[in-house]
Amino acid sequence: MYPLKFKRHFVDKVWGGRAFNKILNMDVSEEKLIGESWEVSSHRNGMSIVENGDLKGKTLKELVEEYKDKLVGVGVYKKYGSKFPLLIKYLDINDRLSVQVHPNDEYALKYENEFGKSECWYIMEASSDAKLILGIKSGISKSEFVERTKVNNFDGVFNEIAVKKGDFINITPGLVHASLSGNILLCEIQQSSDTTYRIYDFNRKVDGKLRELHLEKAYDVIDFNKYPEINNERVAEYIGTTLKEKLLRCEYFNVDRLKIEKEYTDLKSENFKIYSILDGLGNLVVNGYEYPLKKGDNYLIPANLEVVITGNIELLKSWI
Incomplete structure (x- = not known):
């Protein structure tokens, strides 16, 4: 066993930018807007492949299945078996990230056949006008929120929070979140899951069509009393x-x-x-x-x- 480095899996996003090239010196095509770089992943939607040493060319899934606790450790293997539990990404947010929410393990395993999505963000770079949506304002009930979504009226619904370089944000299942303004480069550490329920996408179109929303599932999993955890006093x-x-x-x-x-x-x-x-x-x-x-x-x-x-x-x- 030795330190493993993996090939990157790039994901183009309507909100992506050019920070991966300019700030992280990645070799990213200028023809696409790349929003995510999956760095360590055993998820089927972006499997990591070793790029260094004797294990070069093997997938992370293959490594866990072959080396078991020698790779991940006795405690992790006992709990997760051959399912590698974490996913590490960089995000280049150059436009508004859609308003979204993630389910917990119980809901995701029942309806999506995968882990829930608890995640955290470390802000590596942020423009002076960078602002996020984190949670729903106190007093907004589920019934009111449902009515607002039907007419795309979100004025005064969300908590809007300015963020800066060095901020660390814990985004737990049930917390509605999005980016609202500015440019943000961040490192995301999360459960190995790709389940996101989109609530609102600012009426953007891709290939002439509005992006899919997942409102019914979002209504199920939103925690209307959950507030953001921003750790700046460490x-x-x-x-x-x-x-x-x-x-x-x-x-x-x-x-x-x-x-x-x-x-x-x-x-x-x-x-x-x-x-x-x-x-x-x-x-x-x-x-x-x-x-x-x-x-x-x-x-x-x-x-x-x-x-x-x-x-x-x-x-x-x-x-x-």
Whole structure:
């Protein structure tokens, strides 16, 4: 087992932009608006394929089935079996992200035959006018909301929140969310799911047609009393010269932000972990081998590997 890097799976979106090329130096076609880059995924809609080392060419699904707990860890394999539980993406939001909501596990497993979608966003870049929709305003009942959707009248319905670089937002199932204005580049850590119920898409057309809405299912799963969790007051500590910030602990994933100067040793852990590089240059050192790190990279670190990270690097560490 060694640190695994995967080929990117790009998804064109009506709201996509050019930030992947300009900011993350990805080789993305200028002919399409790319909104998502799936970095670590075992989902059928965007399967990751190893691009480094002896396992090059194998899919993440194949690796989990072959190496089991040696890859993901005893605890994760016992809980999830051969279903890899996380999906890591970058999003380039250059136009309004549709108003949407995600189901929880119970609903998604019953109606979609996959996990629910709990996710979190780390804002890597944001224009000065960047604003999100996060939740429904207090006092708006389900019956009123249903009536509003029938006539596309959403004035005063949603919480509108300005966001900036460095914000961390936990978007749990049932929370209505969207982007409203500005440009945003973010890293998304989520359950392995691609289920989204679209509520409103600002009357945009693709190929001359309005995009599909999923109102009945959305009515079922919206939590009208759920408010956004934005973590900007973080528990932080220094480990040598490394700043470690605790961003999130939940049943689906844990997330820390690390700002490393010179060197940091990440000790062996029972389960896998994923590094998403937010900025900087450096190396992963594992068993005497070096793996280069740069902004935009993602590495899956198999269970029970000790990793030394060298250089000046800012990253998100996600694990279960």
